[in-house]
Amino acid sequence: MTALSAGTHAVAPAVETVTADRPASALPPPEGTGAVLFAARPALIRAMNEQLLLERGPCSRAELARVSGLSKPTVSLALDNVERAGLVRIAGQRTGMPGRSARLYEIRPDAGLVLGLDIGHEYVRGAIADLSGEIRARSSVRAHATSVRGRVAELVGLADMLCQEATVPRAAITQTVIGSPGVYDPRRNAMKLTGGLRGWDRPAALAGLREAFGPSLVMENDVDAAALAERALGHGREIDNFAFVHIGTGVGMGLMLGGQLLRGAHGVAGEIAFLPLSGSSGADEQEARKRGTLEVAASASGVVRAARRGGMRGPVSARRVFEAAAAGDERAMAVVAEEARLVAMTICAVITVVDPDLVVLGGGIGRAPGFAEAVSAELEAIAPVMPAIRVSALGTDAVVDGCLSAGTELAWGQVMGVRPTAPSAGVEQRLEHAKNREPVQPF
Numbered sequence: 145m146t147a148l149s150a151g152t153h154a155v156a157p158a159v160e161t162v163t164a165d166r167p168a169s170a171l172p173p174p175e176g177t178g179a180v181l182f183a184a185r186p187a188l189i190r191a192m193n194e195q196l197l198l199e200r201g202p203c204s205r206a207e208l209a210r211v212s213g214l215s216k217p218t219v220s221l222a223l224d225n226v227e228r229a230g231l232v233r234i235a236g237q238r239t240g241m242p243g244r245s246a247r248l249y250e251i252r253p254d255a256g257l258v259l260g261l262d263i264g265h266e267y268v269r270g271a272i273a274d275l276s277g278e279i280r281a282r283s284s285v286r287a288h289a290t291s292v293r294g295r296v297a298e299l300v301g302l303a304d305m306l307c308q309e310a311t312v313p314r315a316a317i318t319q320t321v322i323g324s325p326g327v328y329d330p331r332r333n334a335m336k337l338t339g340g341l342r343g344w345d346r347p348a349a350l351a352g353l354r355e356a357f358g359p360s361l362v363m364e365n366d367v368d369a370a371a372l373a374e375r376a377l378g379h380g381r382e383i384d385n386f387a388f389v390h391i392g393t394g395v396g397m398g399l400m401l402g403g404q405l406l407r408g409a410h411g412v413a414g415e416i417a418f419l420p421l422s423g424s425s426g427a428d429e430q431e432a433r434k435r436g437t438l439e440v441a442a443s444a445s446g447v448v449r450a451a452r453r454g455g456m457r458g459p460v461s462a463r464r465v466f467e468a469a470a471a472g473d474e475r476a477m478a479v480v481a482e483e484a485r486l487v488a489m490t491i492c493a494v495i496t497v498v499d500p501d502l503v504v505l506g507g508g509i510g511r512a513p514g515f516a517e518a519v520s521a522e523l524e525a526i527a528p529v530m531p532a533i534r535v536s537a538l539g540t541d542a543v544v545d546g547c548l549s550a551g552t553e554l555a556w557g558q559v560m561g562v563r564p565t566a567p568s569a570g571v572e573q574r575l576e577h578a579k580n581r582e583p584v585q586p587f
Contacts, residue, residue, distance in 0.1 A: 202235040204246035223249060231255045231275075231559060251276050256318035256555040259306065260547030261299055262366060263324045265340065265393045269541060270302045272310045272317070273548045275555060281309035282541070292343045296352040303357070319555040320357045321547035323366040325394055327411035335363070337415060339394045339435050340445075362554065367414060368405055369546030370506055370538070371398025375405075376549045378542075379504050379534045387500045388536070389416070391487060392507030395439040401498060416490055423486045442486045444509060450479045466512045484515060488522035495527050506536040 203211075209219040226232050227249070235250040253274035261270040269284035285302055289295040299322070307314050326338035326345065338344040353361060364372075371388035374380040380388070380400060388398040397414040399406045406413045417436030432440045440446055444462035451465045454475045468476035487510075491503055505516050520533045536542060 202248040202250040204248055206246060229255075229559065253278060256559045257310075257312060257316055258548050258551035258555050259303060259317045259320040260544045260551055261302065261320070261322045262369075262541075262543035262547065263295065263299065263322065263341070263344075264543075267540070268298050268302050269544050270299075270306050271541070271544050271548060272306050272312070273552065275552060275559070277548075277552065279548075280312070281306040282544070283309065284540070290342070292346060292349045292352060295341075295344070296349070296356055299353070300356045318360065318558055319551040320361045321364055321369075321551040321554070322353065322357075322361065323364050323369040323543040323547045325366055325396075327365055327415070328363060337412065337417075337436075339417065339439060360558070362551075364547055364550055365396070365398075365411075365414075366543045367394075367396035367506075368398040368407070369544075369550065370536075370542040371400055371405060371414075371546065372549050373538055373542045373546035374398075374504050374506075374536060375400055375403075377545060378536055378538050379502060383502045385498070385500045386502035386504060386531075387491075387494050387498070388504045388506055389487070389491065389494075389510060390507040391442060391505065391509040393444050394507075395436070395443050397494065399494075399498065399500075401500075416494070419490060419493060421486060421489055421493075423482055438486070438490060442483060442490070442509075447479060447483055447509065450482060451476065454479055462509060466509075466515070470513065480515070480518065483509065484518035485522045488519050488526065491519065491523055491533075492527045495529060495531065499529065500531050502532045502534060504534050504536050506538070506542060511535050511539075 205216060205220055205223060208214075208223065209216045223232070231252055232249045233252045235248045237245045237247055253276040256275045257280070258273050258275075259270065260273070262268065264287060266287055267284050268287050271282040272280045274280060283302065283305055285298070285305075287295070287298060289298050303314060303320075307317070324335060324338070324344070325341050326335040328334075329336040332347060334345055334347040334350055336345050343349065350363075353363075367388065367390045370390060371380070374386070374388050380386045384400065384403040386400050388400075390396045390398075395417045397416045399414050408414075415436070417439035419436070419438045421438045422432070422441040428440070435443075447462040447465050448460050451460050456465070456468070456473075456475055456479075465476045465479055469480040487505075494500065494503070505511065505519070509515065516533050516535045520530075523533070524530060538545060
């Protein structure tokens with residue numbers, strides 16, 4: 145993840161905490177406004193155990209102390225800090241129990257708002273969530289822009305539409321996270337490896353986004369964002385080691401190891417598009433150098449190319465090829481079989497390096513009916529071990545949901561960092577310790 149404000153830093157997001165008796169909570173993906181996303185809680189919140197309040201709902205100081213195992217004075221100190229900062233509120237009092245009535249506290253959701261956006265080839269998608277994870281607005285629009293300026297304008301237009309739906313001004317957004325193809329290149333101050341998103345690797349793209357979204361903007365690789373969503377909401381909720389493999393208009397992988405998103409020394413961990421696997425695609429060498437050999441062969445455009453080479457005529461799309469294969473068209477069936485073999489070879493390479501417990505298939509091709517079974521059959525013949533193969537249930541909003549998850553962490557860090565009352569020395573030290581655990585690189 146890359147921060148884009150002046151003088152900002154590249155920030156590696158904190159990781160969900162798993163307690164001894166249960167994983168960090170999550171619910172199935174929302175259908176629309178009003179649903180709840182239980183995103184990972186940031187290191188600053190975890191350091192003070194305030195996430196117990198966020199995850200359990202209205203509760204008393206005594207309950208927080210009992211659940212956390214901390215002393216009542218310690219819990220009271222942390223709770224007083226977030227109450228003074230305006231992050232929690234009194235939700236009522238519990239009566240009818242032995243002893244004195246107890247005040248109940250709950251998170252104040254509107255203490256911060258997160259905007260998540262997804263730059264797609266065909267659609268731009270987005271949503272706004274508050275700090276409790278409640279979705280205030282969600283929408284998508286078809287992408288028509290062919291220039292960098294037009295693409296930035298589409299994102300701004302979608303953001304304005306979402307803010308209008310959520311009845312909040314754009315100035316009220318605490319944190320903006322944009323899921324985008326590619327990774328940040330500090331030498332050029334631009335994105336790189338952006339695949340088929342024309343012009344998006346130019347410095348003007350980030351300059352336009354900075355100007356439009358201001359100092360709270362960070363960029364997240366889109367497939368990494370989908371992996372974060374899978375960790376928070378999908379099949380990865382209870383699995384610390386899994387790979388999210390996206391096969392669609394592009395090809396990529398988000399890799400979670402030990403519950404943490406692996407980015408690598410240069411941010412390109414998971415860029416499997418550049419694996420030297422091409423099958424019999426006969427792809428253009430120049431395009432393969434730009435987009436990656438595997439992406440050119442296995443993405444939607446590669447499926448279309450293979451189908452035409454195999455004799456399919458008329459308007460051909462990846463969707464049509466898979467539908468024709470399901471209907472028994474032998475030419476289409478051969479294309480889909482080759483695609484499954486190529487993806488299985490890719491997953492086999494991943495298995496031999498990191499040995500994940502689970503592989504989740506996403507993207508339009510990855511989620512196509514029957515494709516996971518075809519990949520599994522091919523993989524069983526070549527892999528040294530077989531991880532579980534699952535199809536992502538998060539759908540087309542996975543990248544947005546991952547951006548909201550990461551953005552909630554960053555938003556909590558922001559609102560905690562500007563609390564009006566200075567905390568005591570003990571809490572301050574824990575905050576500094578939490579900050580220092582995050583690897584920070586100059587932007």
